[in-house]
Amino acid sequence: MSSEQIDSSSIRDKVDRMINRTVQRSVKGLDFIRSRKEPVGLTPKDLIYERGTLRLYHYHSNADEVYRIPLIIVMATTNKSYLFDLLPGQSMVEYLLNKGFDVYMIDWNDPVQQERHLGLADYTQDFIPSCIEKVQESCGEEQVSILGYCMGGVLSTIYAATHSDGPLSNLVCLTTPVNWHEMGLFSRWNDERYFDVDKLVDTVGIIPGDFIASGFDMLRPAQKLASRIRVWDNMWNDDYVQSYRAFDRWGSETVPLAGEYFRDTTKELMWKNKLHRGELEVAGKSANLANITIPIMHTIAEHDHIVPVAASRPLLELVSSEDKEELVLKGGHVSLIAGPNAVKRMWPNVSHWLAKRSV
Amino acid sequence: MSNNKATDPAQVFGEWVTNWERAVNSFSNKLMETDDFSRAVNSVQNTQLQMQKVFAEMMAKQLANLNMPSRNDVLDLVEAMHALENRFEKMEMQLKKISGAMEAGTKTKAKGPARTKKAPADAKK
Numbered sequence: 001m002s003s004e005q006i007d008s009s010s011i012r013d014k015v016d017r018m019i020n021r022t023v024q025r026s027v028k029g030l031d032f033i034r035s036r037k038e039p040v041g042l043t044p045k046d047l048i049y050e051r052g053t054l055r056l057y058h059y060h061s062n063a064d065e066v067y068r069i070p071l072i073i074v075m076a077t078t079n080k081s082y083l084f085d086l087l088p089g090q091s092m093v094e095y096l097l098n099k100g101f102d103v104y105m106i107d108w109n110d111p112v113q114q115e116r117h118l119g120l121a122d123y124t125q126d127f128i129p130s131c132i133e134k135v136q137e138s139c140g141e142e143q144v145s146i147l148g149y150c151m152g153g154v155l156s157t158i159y160a161a162t163h164s165d166g167p168l169s170n171l172v173c174l175t176t177p178v179n180w181h182e183m184g185l186f187s188r189w190n191d192e193r194y195f196d197v198d199k200l201v202d203t204v205g206i207i208p209g210d211f212i213a214s215g216f217d218m219l220r221p222a223q224k225l226a227s228r229i230r231v232w233d234n235m236w237n238d239d240y241v242q243s244y245r246a247f248d249r250w251g252s253e254t255v256p257l258a259g260e261y262f263r264d265t266t267k268e269l270m271w272k273n274k275l276h277r278g279e280l281e282v283a284g285k286s287a288n289l290a291n292i293t294i295p296i297m298h299t300i301a302e303h304d305h306i307v308p309v310a311a312s313r314p315l316l317e318l319v320s321s322e323d324k325e326e327l328v329l330k331g332g333h334v335s336l337i338a339g340p341n342a343v344k345r346m347w348p349n350v351s352h353w354l355a356k357r358s359v
Numbered sequence: 360m361s362n363n364k365a366t367d368p369a370q371v372f373g374e375w376v377t378n379w380e381r382a383v384n385s386f387s388n389k390l391m392e393t394d395d396f397s398r399a400v401n402s403v404q405n406t407q408l409q410m411q412k413v414f415a416e417m418m419a420k421q422l423a424n425l426n427m428p429s430r431n432d433v434l435d436l437v438e439a440m441h442a443l444e445n446r447f448e449k450m451e452m453q454l455k456k457i458s459g460a461m462e463a464g465t466k467t468k469a470k471g472p473a474r475t476k477k478a479p480a481d482a483k484k
Contacts, residue, residue: 014367021369051448052441061472068474100476114438133452137459141474188392194401196408203408203415218391222383229376233369356478 024236032235038245041082043093045105049134053111053118053258056131057081058138059093059103067358069169070102070135071145074128074152077261078212080253081107084149086246086338095347099355104135106152111258116205118258120268121283124158132167145170145354149337150177150307151265154275157315160292162285170357171296172350173315175307175333178289179276180269182310185219190270197266201259209254216254219305247334276314289315295323297353299346301336302328325353 049056073093075081084105085093096103106128111118132144144167148156153176160171181187189195200207217224227244234240274280280287298315301307309328316324327349331341390396419429 018368051445063472063476065476066472066474067476067478102471102474112437113434114441130452137455139471139474185388185391188397189400191394191397194394194397196401196405199405199408203412219388220380220384221387222380226376226380230373233373233376352479359476359478 021236025232028235028238028241029232032231032241032245035245037249038087038242040087040246040249041080041085042088043085043091043097048104048138049131050109051127051130052115053109054127054131055107055109056134057105057107058135059097059105061102062097063100066100066102067355068141069143069145069358070104070139070141071096071147071354071358072104072106072131072135074106074146074148074156075108076150076152077108077123077155077257078151078209078255080250080255081105083250083334083337086250087242090243090246090338090343092337092342092347095343096351099351101351101354101358102139104131104138106131108255110209110256111206113205116201116259119260120155120158120264123155123261124162124287125283125285128155128159129163129166136167142167143169145172145358147172147174147350147354148176149174150333154178154269157289157292158275158280158282158287160294161287161289162282162291164291164293168294170354171292171294172354173296173298174346175301175304175312175336176298176315177269177307177311178315178318179273179311179313181273181276182308183270184305184308184311186215186306187270189215190266192271195266197263201263205259207257207259207262209256212257213252213254216251216306247338251334276318278318289318290320292319293321295357296321297325297327297350299327299329299336299350301331301333303331304333304336306333 044060045057046060047055048058073081073084075084085091088094093103093105128146135144136142146156146160146168148154148171153173156171157173157176157178160166160168177183190197227248231241231244234244268274268280272279275287275289278288278290296316296319298312300309300312302309304312313326316326327346329336329341329345331339336342336346415430419431422429
């Protein structure tokens with residue numbers, strides 16, 4: 001076959017593919033516009049405890065035998081927990097259940113105005129301990145492991161630091177900010193010289209989800225439009241579109257924050273950097289990270305634009321645990337949990353690390 | 360190979376979108392990390408909050424003149440109910456603890472799969 005023949009057949013293939021995809025884009029594009037929200041969080045679960053903004057779920061185990069120590073996932077306070085259970089096959093919860101873990105999830109409802117006074121102390125000294133008690137009742141085991149994501153990781157480390165003699169056996173943190181002076185643009189925008197957090201909290205009571213979402217969007221202003229262009233380009237690919245719609249839904253359902261919690265976070269963590277300095281006190285207890293002695297694993301995303309590596313990396317340097325492990329993975333703040341690299345590397349590594357410590 | 364990439368319009372378009380996204384993000388981030396940006400944004404926000412506060416106060420006065428409860432009055436009532444709910448919840452938890460302790464000091468294990476799974480053989484501490 002001559003090179004001219006190869007070139008012409010190759011060009012014909014490309015033209016055929018382009019025409020085919022253009023037709024599919026038009027047909028599937030209409031479905032895309034008309035379709036409802038992507039169903040997410042489909043792994044069966046029971047709501048076993050609910051109090052205001054707090055929700056505790058227990059996922060149905062599909063194994064004959066599970067590890068002795070249950071795992072509680074603490075979701076970030078700004079987002080819905082179904083990021084961990086996005087779609088079948090793209091669900092960390094499903095993966096952990098298949099590996100034999102008994103999985104619980106602390107999720108957050110939108111707080112209402114009467115919950116505007118909830119602060120860091122309520123989340124770390126009341127909500128997490130109450131959920132642990134419920135888990136102990138539910139499964140009959142004293143010890144628990146916790147996996148905290150982003151601010152869920154911050155709450156979990158504060159809980160661990162203030163309950164060093166508690167039932168917590170293992171702690172896994174995912175992209176958890178510790179050095180808040182390294183929080184990039186968030187640190188700049190919340191500069192105490194210009195940002196009047198008291199005025200904001202005293203006026204609105206609850207920090208609206210839109211306000212928080214616009215902060216995240218401003219970190220990468222072109223991302224949303226670029227993602228929409230990419231989804232149009234990939235409209236012929238059903239898996240791509242389904243995954244995009246699930247992530248897009250998750251990104252648009254930002255959870256509002258209790259005002260006092262936002263004030264605490266801004267003043268104690270962002271401005272005074274007390275968690276990093278070992279000076280944080282919550283409900284009169286020292287939340288020095290050096291109080292943490294249990295096995296701890298920290299997974300960091302190399303290209304995290306929300307919690308930069310410099311903000312999260314100091315965690316393991318500050319704890320006193322002898323058994324500690326850091327895992328740095330390629331990917332961003334969200335893809336770390338449910339992206340392709342999560343499926344290949346993060347989930348197996350976390351599962352492997354927890355398995356040997358959960359018997 | 361490089362010729363194939365250059366002649367594939369989809370790939371060229373995809374690369375162009377990625378480069379455009381990076382350029383816009385990078386430019387915007389440089390702009391937004393300045394003191395001037397922080398000062399301007401927070402100044403606008405403070406003005407909006409001030410207006411919101413004044414409007415809320417005016418509305419509260421009007422409602423008081425009409426002998427109607429304001430939003431804060433309703434929120435205070437909700438808060439009182441919320442406090443009661445919390446007290447009930449705590450009492451319920453205490454009662455459960457007491458009844459649990461009375462069960463001969465042993466905890467009844469919940470139904471479910473056996474909690475006997477061993478770590479995989481290759482998992483060494």
